[in-house]
Amino acid sequence: MPRVSVVIPTYNRSRLVMEAIDSVLKQTWPDFDLIVVDDGSTDDTRGLVGAVKDPRLRYIYQANQGVSGALNTGILASAAEFVAMLASDNILFADALEKCVAFMDAHPEAGFCHGQHYTMDGSGRLLRSKTARGPRVTSVGDPEKEMVALLLGDSKTRYFMVRRSCFDRVGLFDTSLRMSEDWDMLFRLTRHYPAGHLAEPLGLMRDHEESMTARVDVEIVRQAHTAVLESVFRDASLAPVYGRFRKQAYFGLYCLLARTAARTGRKLKGIGYLFVAVRTSPGSVLGRRGLSLFLNTGRIFIPRKLAGLIIRTLVFLRLR
DSSP states (O other): OOOOEEEEEEESOOHHHHHHHHHHHSSOSSEEEEEEEOOOOOOHHHHHHOOOTTTTEEEEOOOOOOOHHHHHHHHHHOOOSSSEOOOTEEEETTTHHHHHHHHHHOOTSSSSSOOOOOOOOTSSBBBBOOOOOOSSSOOOOOOHHHHHHHHHOOOOOOOSSEEHHHHHOOOOOOOSSSSSHHHHHHHHHHSSSEEEEEEEEEEEEOOOSSHHHSOHHHHHHHHHHHHHHHHHOOOOHHHHHHHGGHHHHHHHHHHHHHHHHHTTTHHHHHHHHHHHHHHGGGGGGGOOOOOHHHHHHHHHOOOOHHHHHHHHHHHHOOOO
């Protein structure tokens, strides 16, 4: 039985998923298997993945159930100590599994861990400042602080590698969510387990027009994120602790909706969400986190040169 199972859910991304698969099969950590869950693809994914003759690779085809359903299938198919989840459009560096296993072995109190990443476009070209994004210090986080950061949209936490035993406690991914399933899982994991942060780059994350976040309707984002937030604020044990952050959390949500609307060609609606954000929590704009979020959102609606100046200012002030 391998110590690590890498789960890749995929749907109609045959070219990209082959790059993801190749990056996993080149890992320096030898004790793993790779589970590719094809969530009802109609392209040539089955043929391309089937042509890979590597005993570590398992291919599972299922009728379309969405990302949550595909991830759950992969987790249930695994018996490994650790489950690493990789989006089918992302790429791992060769030592990613090795670094994560070493960290988790050294920190048994951590339920899951993640690291830095570089951002690339659809063709693999590095974006932004070509510097890695993510944790700046290798550490085990404070769950309460992590929960607040998740609520305020200020968290850089991901769940790349998770102890499989954690799912026995927090459950699998919520298949009722059409998106934001990763955010929901982070809340559930963080409620019970500290997160491990590795200040080392683990791979490349793709930002492109085919991604769900680039093309999803703003109303779907609103419904999913609202459901996740309310799962915290209506929880009898969590609400007394985190209820005071409700307005700031919705400030972050409306900033997200503004960005989503703009990216899907509805800039006027996006500007409206920005006004709603300020009306919901005026004080957020005066704080470090809120100001960074507001400026980072607002740059989408202004000329590119001015937006570039804002990004450089945010980076200089360590707000981004």
